[in-house]
Amino acid sequence: MNLQPTNTEELQAVILENKSLLLRGGGTKTALSTVANESMILDMGKINGIIEYEPSEYTFTAYAGTPLRTIVAALAEHGQYLPFDPLLVEKGATIGGTVAANTSGSGRWRYGGVRDFILGIRFVDGQGRSVRSGGKVVKNAAGFDLSKFFVGSIGRFGALVEMTFKVFPQPRHYMTLQMTYAILANAMQAIFALTTSPLETDAVDIETYRDEIVVLIRLGGLETALAGRVERLKNFLSQNSPVEAIEIIEDDLQLWQSVNHLEWASDYSSFIKVPIAPRQVEDLEMKLQLIQSKRRYSAAGNIAWLAINDDSQIAALLNDLQLVGLRILGPADSPFIGQLKGRDMLQRMKQVLDPHNIFGDI
Amino acid sequence: MTAQQFFSRLKKIFPEKQILTQDVQLLPYESDALTAFKTKPRAVVLPETEQEVIDAVRLCYEMDVPFVARGSGTSLSGGSLPIKDGLVIALNRLNKIVKLDPQQRIAVVQPGVVNLHITHAAQVHGLYYAPDPSSQLICTIGGNIAFNSGGAHCLKYGMTSNHVLGIRAVLADGTVAEFGSESLDGVGVGADLVGLFVGSEGLFGIALEIIVRLLPKPEKYRTVLAAYDNLGKAGDAVGQVVASGLLPSAMEIMDNLAIQAAEASVNAGYPQDAQGLLIVELEGESEQVESEFEHLEQVIRASGAHEIRVAQSDEERTLIWKGRKGAFSAVGRISPDYVVQDGVVPRSYLGEALTEISRLSKAYDLRVANVFHAGDGNLHPLILYDGKQSGALEKAEALAGEILQLCISLGGSITGEHGVGMEKRDYMGAMFSEVDLEVMQEIRRAFDPKEIANRGKMFPSGEAPALKLHGMHPLEKKGVISRE
Incomplete structure (x- = not known):
């Protein structure tokens, strides 16, 4: 049975009455929202809705259970968007679940991830206290920044109730350049040339699961300048890397939507996010080639996404590279795989916010 | 624990030349950029290695000695003000x-x-x-x-x-x-x-x-100066630029008093008759910036600016920013003393906030210069006063307090970037509930059970002196702290 509070008071009561709870938003990230033990599901879906949206301020406040698609639609009416490009929008993911799992998508390359846009939160901690941090204005340095702390906390420290974000004007037009390379090293050469140039790009993804290595580069901006910028980027990359083929995709909306829905990974049962440094891409890819899986690298090689069926060997592999992964889809046991940093500090925060361990182990 | 024991342990960590204890050596560390306060620390150490920092902190923890980490001491909120009888760990030599x-x-x-x-x-x-x-x-x-x-x-x-x-x-x-x-x-x-x-x-x-x-580094900058005949108009223009869908890298406003001061010191070429000056900068790829610039010009023209200037060279751009960044010290030339706040208001309330500040300025009979990060609603009112006149500082602080209350009542924040430090800790209660503050305190103690790290900052209690709205602080009366 799921517990479904409809307001803060009910949420506080539920937290005080139960010994073990697992927080769930839209339930799209199965590895994080399915119970593996005797916990009850604390479903935040009924605490939803946009509380405040002032288009001229470029900020909004919404309840945790608000579906991303509701927010995306409201922003789009005013030409605005969530620049961190949260995953699984059309699948029913919520804003609270996005913050908890820290699932920024490919578009985070341009202006930053969830942490770079969250301004304030209110949450109920494991002792039933309703706590506010941050504020509703785009700049605020008062008090500890718990809003950022909660990003990626997978519901282990408290139940997010509401949160405020800043947003940006959405580029009016987009185009994507598809570059094909014979080997990954050539693709990385292109990416390193790009990152040290003043050319501005919205998304840089590498797909290694096709016959050749495909690099997808998205550009957004004013229509009057876009075609010229794409042409310039094309020439720049041709000169700075041994490219096999180049294609310009003018109508790229569907392409990036399918990436957002993880369609490329749909034939695998587990899906894991691994933040990496761009220099580790080749090393990781070499090791992963030995395991039946598909890989995609976003944000110019700063995030590895793994689609895999049997992830039992991944922990040892990530440990070797001193990396940590977060399982988003798949079995619900131990979401962190590999080396989680700062565990001692996380435990101290746990003692403050959830001393009776109602929300589960880190 | 005696001071003697502490020093003998300190000498085991640091060579003698890295420990400062003489009054004349301690003097530069007695305050930071919030010069209204001074406190003499017990000693200053100058670590040259990471291990020395770690050992110093461990010693402080073991012997219950409060410490303050310090860089160049530029905090405007008293963030690096020493703690009486505490240790200052000055990190300038860890500069690799x-x-x-x-x-x-x-x-x-x-x-x-x-x-x-x-x-x-x-x-x-x-x-x-x-x-x-x-x-x-x-x-x-x-x-x-x-x-x-x-x-x-x-x-x-x-x-x-x-x-x-x-x-x-x-x-x-x-x-x-x-x-x-x-x-x-x-x-x-x-x-x-x-x-x-x-x-x-x-x-x-x-x-x-x-x-x-x-x-x-952006390939191209476009830096625009727009002059307005009143400050509220400049504030409203910010909202119009933001609403137009442009994403400038900077949007700053200076009022006439700040313009005069900056011009006197830097000669940045600002229009001197302007009551409100808006600086907007676009940056990025050339083609994109040029397209955005066309939009920006239209928005600015429609916003009622009576004069628009565009930086024609890198040198002109540098000069514009030199004037802006030097504005605080420039104001120092037109007034013996000033206090500065950095409260934040929602951007669409900028015009309203500026009008209210100007009303308060008249009501208090104190000049206020405004130089601020308008694009994100971050005010920087500089309240000018003469510290030699009795009661002037108190009056300036009262005005500053009203501006902070105004920011909170408009849904903003007491600080955008200077931090709470020691200066604004009494306002934390106006922004956060008792529970919010209690949780923050518990978090602090989770990492610092003895409350030795920068004790007295951020929270509305503790040993370090708090800047009260009226009258002397009890520690001032006892002579523990002093104001310039």
Whole structure:
């Protein structure tokens, strides 16, 4: 049975009455929202809705259970968007679940991830206290920044109730350049040339699961300048890397939507996010080639996404590279795989916010 | 524990020349940029290695001696004011750029590295470090991290916190912790400890090594000056630029008093008759910037500016920013003393806030100069007074307090980038509930059970002196602290 509070008071009561709870938003990230033990599901879906949206301020406040698609639609009416490009929008993911799992998508390359846009939160901690941090204005340095702390906390420290974000004007037009390379090293050469140039790009993804290595580069901006910028980027990359083929995709909306829905990974049962440094891409890819899986690298090689069926060997592999992964889809046991940093500090925060361990182990 | 025991242990950690104890040596450390307060520390140490910092913190923890980490002492909120009989750990000698990787666009730096020095090291690769507090010529990254410093160019790419990817720190109890990584997305797995640490005002411990991200230097800038015949119009123009869908990298406003002061000191070429001057800067790829610039010109023309100037060269742009960044010290030339606040209001209330500040200025009969980060609603009213007149400081502080209350009542914040420090801690209760503050205190004690790290800052209690709205602080009466 799921517990479904409809307001803060009910949420506080539920937290005080139960010994073990697992927080769930839209339930799209199965590895994080399915119970593996005797916990009850604390479903935040009924605490939803946009509380405040002032288009001229470029900020909004919404309840945790608000579906991303509701927010995306409201922003789009005013030409605005969530620049961190949260995953699984059309699948029913919520804003609270996005913050908890820290699932920024490919578009985070341009202006930053969830942490770079969250301004304030209110949450109920494991002792039933309703706590506010941050504020509703785009700049605020008062008090500890718990809003950022909660990003990626997978519901282990408290139940997010509401949160405020800043947003940006959405580029009016987009185009994507598809570059094909014979080997990954050539693709990385292109990416390193790009990152040290003043050319501005919205998304840089590498797909290694096709016959050749495909690099997808998205550009957004004013229509009057876009075609010229794409042409310039094309020439720049041709000169700075041994490219096999180049294609310009003018109508790229569907392409990036399918990436957002993880369609490329749909034939695998587990899906894991691994933040990496761009220099580790080749090393990781070499090791992963030995395991039946598909890989995609976003944000110019700063995030590895793994689609895999049997992830039992991944922990040892990530440990070797001193990396940590977060399982988003798949079995619900131990979401962190590999080396989680700062565990001692996380435990101290746990003692403050959830001393009776109602929300589960880190 | 006696002072003698403490010093004999300190001498085992540091060579004698790295320990300062003479009055004349301590004098420069007695206050920071909030010069209204002074406190004499027991000693200042000048560590040259990470291990010395760790050992000093461990000694303080063992012997219950409060400490304050200090960079260049540029805090405007009293963030690095020493604690009486405490230790100052001055980090300026830990000033190495450990690693610079242009392809990954990161730098690994020690806390004493000066903000602008990162950009100096990165610019040969076409990169720069984005956060640009006005004190960037001297302020250090360690201090920027403690106070999540901002700057004029935070509108597009955020404050210090948005540019830090990883930290190694010694916590107040002597534990060394490491979090984040060289990945752009490496924080926020298991919770974002970097986000928690940045802006914690030195209450958790001391950052020992920091991974910062670098950005490619924009190919093109377009810097526009727009002059208005009243300040409210300039404020409203900010809302219009934001609403137009443009994303400038900076939007600043100066009022006439600030313009006069800046002109007198820098000769930046500002229109001197303007009651409100708006500076807007676009940056990015040439073609994109040129297209945006056309839009911007239309918006600015429609906003009622009576004069528009565009920087025609890099030199002109540099001069515009030199005038803006030097405005605080320039105001020092037209008034013997001033207090500055950095409250924030929602951007659409800028015009209203400015009108109210001008009314308050008249009501208090005190001049107020406004120089601020308008694009993100971050006010910087400089309240001018003459400290030699009895009651003048108190009056200036009362006015400052009313401005902060105004910010809160409009739904804003008491500080956008200077931090709470010692100066604004009595206003925390106006922004946060008792429960919010209690949770923050518990978090602080989780990392600093003895409350020895920067004791007396941020929270509305503790030993360090608080700037009260009226009258003398009890510690002032006892002669423990003093104001200039």
